Every structure is written in C-alpha cells, then in structure tokens.
Amino acid sequence: MxxxxxxxxxxxxxxxxxxxxxxxxxxxxxxxxxxxxxxxxxxxxxxxxxxxxxxxxxxxxxxxxxxxxxxxxxxxxxxxxxDTTLDLLPGVRALIEDLRRHNLQLVVASSASKATISRVFDRFELDAYFTHRLSGEDFAESKPHPAIFLRAAELAETPVAECIVIEDAANGVTAAKAAGIYCIAYASPHSVGQDLHQADRIIRQFDELSAADIEAIEPG
Structure with missing residues (x-):
C-alpha cells in the first residue's frame, strides 16, 4: 500500500x-x-x-x-x-486535500530553490499539507539523478516501494524510476515535448486521481 x-x-x-x-x-x-x-x-x-x-x-x-x-x-x-493571475493547477488542491484526509504523507521534492518553494508555499498556504520540502539546490546532481527522491523517501521514513512520485518532466520521471519509485506523469499543456514514456501511468487532469486510486497502487 x-x-x-x-x-x-x-x-x-x-x-x-x-x-x-x-x-x-x-x-x-x-x-x-x-x-x-x-x-x-x-x-x-x-x-x-x-x-x-x-x-x-x-x-x-x-x-x-x-x-x-x-x-x-x-x-x-x-x-x-x-503575476496576479498565478494559481495552483486545476484540481491539484482538491487532490492534496483528499490525500491528507486519507492520512497519506505528502512531500515536495522540487528542483526549485528553497526561496522559490517558500514563496509558493506562503502565497498558497500549503505548509499544513506537507511534512517535508526538498530543494534541488541542496543536491550536487539534479534530476535525472535519483538523489532527491531517495532522500524524500528517507525523510518520510517510507520504503520506496510504498511511495509514488508525481512528475511532469522527463528528467523527473527518469529520476523517480532510477530511485525505484512508482511514477505518475502529469502530461500538462506546458510539458509538450517531454518524453514521459518511462512513467508507470500518465494523466492529463488531476481529477483522474484520488486517494483511493493511489492507496490501491501495487508497485512492481
């Protein structure tokens, strides 16, 4: 699970x-x-x-x-x-809230700087949902190297077989799979041209996912 x-x-x-x-x-x-x-x-x-x-x-x-x-x-x-029009992607807050209601632990592992992650979390009040925030600036090698995802699982005290990654970029998908983690790729209009074929599942809307769907995933 x-x-x-x-x-x-x-x-x-x-x-x-x-x-x-x-x-x-x-x-x-x-x-x-x-x-x-x-x-x-x-x-x-x-x-x-x-x-x-x-x-x-x-x-x-x-x-x-x-x-x-x-x-x-x-x-x-x-x-x-x-940019006053900036907002969370459609459906993602509802998914985050659903996951937390089901007591799934949430971690952010982003290539963005710690300052940028903080800017987003403060503006959209996301701190209450996530137990850990990891920034790529703390790692010698970026995705597709798996280090950031391995560290995320370690901090969450969760075996990689009991984690999933949600990514939108080819480098991120490659990193997740190199870490041995099940990966769901979000094929957004902004990731056109990204090769997501290594992902275990590809979605185009966040309403395609729910906590129940995710809990039922059996990696491997």
Missing part, C-alpha cells in the same frame, strides 16, 4: 514554468548566449545551479555560477510577485 506521495512542484502543483522561462531567456540575452528552445527543454527538472554550471562550461562564461543563479532568481521573483 502507498503511504507517501512525493510531488514535484513546478508544472505539477503550480505552473511557474512560464515565469522560469521568462527569467532564463532574459538572462541568456544579458549573457549573450544562443540557447535554443530544444536545448532549453533539456533543462526542465534540473536545478538552476546545474543549468548554469552546464552553460558556463559550454559557452566558457566568465561569470560566477552563483552570480548567475542569483540574477535568475531576481528576475523570477520579480515576475512571480507581479
């Missing part, structure tokens, strides 16, 4: 990806680097630090990685605070 549900955040709980995209593209322009849409798609699910580590090496950038990370965060925070 499933006891713990591990959520990605961006693209699963809330769609901040357009704001991240806006911030990244603005910084790429400032840096004068030609990042294509195809290359950008490979960044989804990775931490901002890992993205700039890759770009610094590829484009021989003189800027310090931490300085580039902080500039991107500044651009994102400005966009986040100015």
């Amino acid at each position: 499933i006891r713990t549900v591990i959520f990605d955040m961006d693209g699963v709980i809330i769609d901040t990806e357009p704001l991240h995209h806006q911030a990244f593209i603005a910084e790429f322009a400032e840096l004068g680097i030609p990042v294509s849409a195809a290359e950008y798609a490979t960044f989804l699910g990775k931490s901002t630090r890992n993205v700039f580590q890759l770009l610094k090496q590829k484009y021989h950038l003189p800027q310090d990685v931490e300085a580039m990370v902080m500039r991107k965060r500044e651009l994102f925070n400005q966009a986040f605070d100015e």
